[in-house]
Each structure stands twice: as structure tokens, then as C-alpha cells.
Amino acid sequence: MSKITIAIDGFSSTGKSTVAKQIAKYLGYVYVDSGAMYRAVTFFAMQKGLIDNNHFNVEALISRLNEVEISFKFNEALGFAEVYLNGENIEKQIRTLEVSSFVSQVATVSEVRKQLVRQQQKMGQDKGVVMDGRDIGTVVFPDAELKIFMTASAERRAKRRFNELLERGDAVIYDDVLKNVQERDHIDSNRKDSPLLKAEDAIEIDNSNLSLQEQFEKVLQLAKITIEGLK
Template identity: 40%
Template sequence: MYSIAIDGPAGSGKSTLARALADKLNISYIDTGAMYRALAYKAFKNNLDLCDFSNLENFLKGTHIDYKDGKIYLDKEDVSDKIRSQGISKKASVLSKNQKVRDYLVNIQREISKRRSVVMEGRDIGTVVLPNADLKIFLTASIDIRTRRRYDQLKEKDKSVDFEKLKRDIMSRDENDIKRKNSPLKKAEDAFEFDNSNMNLEESINYILDLLRGKNVI
């Protein structure tokens, strides 16, 4: 078994690349951000204050999250499509600052990686979740490219999405992710960083496959 960690800011193409790479290698794709969004979605549905979780431990104990066949399951329900709104993403960003939440989800993520080979993507995979990953990637792209990618993705479901507002939201999330006290977004010392602003998906996959071959992982 082996593990590939892909980190990077919002809209850098982590999910698309990680999913395609996992398909290419016939291993499991794990979107850790979806796990935070799933928790945020449940908190939102139950009208819980994300900044004041006095009952947080019971909330987490009563929650079951798993990733199967590229889909995220919350309490055995597939919520893959229900957690993709910008509103849920904002709430997930707030929730991710809580150390108890991070500890809970990191434990799940590590257990998954022990059971099967994975391509795992997020914001602290190479630094915190899988510090001994066989390959670590830090993926970046320009803010305009990242906004355009997220805009095109959201536009399919919400025709009212505004490009400039979305850009501000992404920049704000970048700042929150970088400056948060618990597991901030940063490049692992042994990660390969590359900017895919002007690369298509096939080029990005081939770049990583070459890295894997160079490290004798595949």
C-alpha cells in the first residue's frame, strides 16, 4: 500500500486532480475537505452554533463519516451533492479551526489510509494527516484561475453566483486557512510544489506519475 498527499488552497484543482489520479492508479480518492463540509452541513441542519459547541463531543460521537467510491457518507447518507454550496464551505472553514473536530477527522483519515492505498487531498495532509506519505504535492494556481474554476463549478448549480464576490470569498478563506492556529495551510518541507495555472489535467497527472516513478512508488 502507498499514500499520496495533495495539499493546496481553494480552487487549485486538488479534487479534480486527486480524483483523476486515483482513477488512473486504481486506488481510493479521499477528499478530506468534504468531511469538514459534511460536519458543517449536519451542524447547519441542526441549527448548531459553530462558534459555541458546548455539546461538541456528543455531536462528534453521534456522527459517522466515511468515504466510499468517491462519495462522502454522513450517518450512512450520501451527501456528496448537498455539501458543495459556498455557504457550507464557509461554515466548514470555521469548523476546521476547532482542534477537537480536527482530531476527530484526522483519526478517521489515518485509519482509511491504513486499510488501502489512497490519494488524499486537503490543506494539511502532508504536514499533519499523512506526514509519512510516499509522495507529497503542494498544488497552486493564480487567484483568477482558481476563482474561474470554482465559478464554473458553482455556476452549474447556482446561476446567481458572482465572480468578484466569489474571488473575495476565496481570498478570505485562503487567509483563514493560512493563519489558523490549528494545522494551517502550508507546504510540507518535502513536498513537490507546482503551479498548474497553465497545465491541463493530463499534463498534471503525467507530472505526478513521473514523480511517483522517480521515487519508485509505482
């Protein structure tokens, strides 16, 4: 069976990672969460005191990017790959609202994007990969055989994110989560380097009113049609 590259882009908290993991598992493909890579760099910057609510030392972060080694290791118990920073599992630490509040700023740094894009392209050079993020179909894999663009209302996405954080045991307020979603949308869509855009040949899916199963089946059907078309 021919293998393809599946690029899934879209706004934050649209379920990109969830459906990407499901599709990769079903097809036996490699799954790469590009957003987690930016979160890892953000977490590194926070650890080193390079970014907080009052400052962001961009030059210092750029000078220390060679200290950032990101990898993914599959966790059989969880059924997906977890993120490691310099050999340390940081999967839980990078999913906090605090990291979310800084990640879009870090992602605007051209040097950060260039380094991570190189790593992402290397991960997908043999195809058979599902990658989600903000610029996968436009920058990382412009020649991907299947491009999906996920969208949903800010309120619906904030509600999903709020529930996820509550289930994790985080103490969060819905209005704070909604504000974070809206701020990230603005930064992601308006940054100069690789802004969040729908690729011309991407298929848009509004999952505001779709269940996880309906979303999965919709994307899987598109993947099967694309693979069948290569025969």
C-alpha cells in the same frame, strides 16, 4: 508493485480533488477527499442550527461530534466515491458556496480536526491511498512517500470555482466566489491548529496555466518515479 501514500495539499480550488481522483483511479488506489469530511461536519452543524452568519456554537458542535458518521461510497456511474453523512448521500449539498463560507471556521476547531485526522489515518494505514486536503503531508501522513503542494492565483481559482458552480446550476456572483476564496486562504493559513503549510519535502505545482491533462501527467510522472524508487 509497491504501494505508496500520496498526500496532496494546497489552497482551495486548486484542483486537488480532481487530480487526486484521477491518480487514484489510474493506480487503483483508494481516494479520500479529506476536505469533503470537513464539509460534511460543516453541513451537520448547519442542519442542527449550530452555525450561521451570526453565530457559531463551537461547544455544542464538539458535544455532538459523536453523532457524525462520515463514509465514502464509490459511484460507478460517476467514477468516484461520494460522501455520506449518517447514511445519507450529501455529495451535492456540501459543494455549495454556503457550505464553503463556513467550512474553514469549522476546520479551525481542534476537536473536529483530531477526530477527522484519526479517521483519515485509519483509512490510509495500508497505504495505496491518495488523500487531498490542507494538512495531509504535514499532520495526517507526515511520512507519505510522495507529497504534492498545489497552488494557483486566487483569481484563477475563483474563476474555476465560479464556473463549476454555474455548471451545477447555482446562482452565484464571481466577486462573491473570489471573496470566499480569499477569506478561506486567510483562515486556512492563519489558524493555530494545523495551518495550511507546504511540507518541507513536498513538491510544489503551480497549475495556474496547466490544463487538467497536463496537471494529471505531471503528478502521475512523480508517482511513477516514487514507486519505481522503492523497488
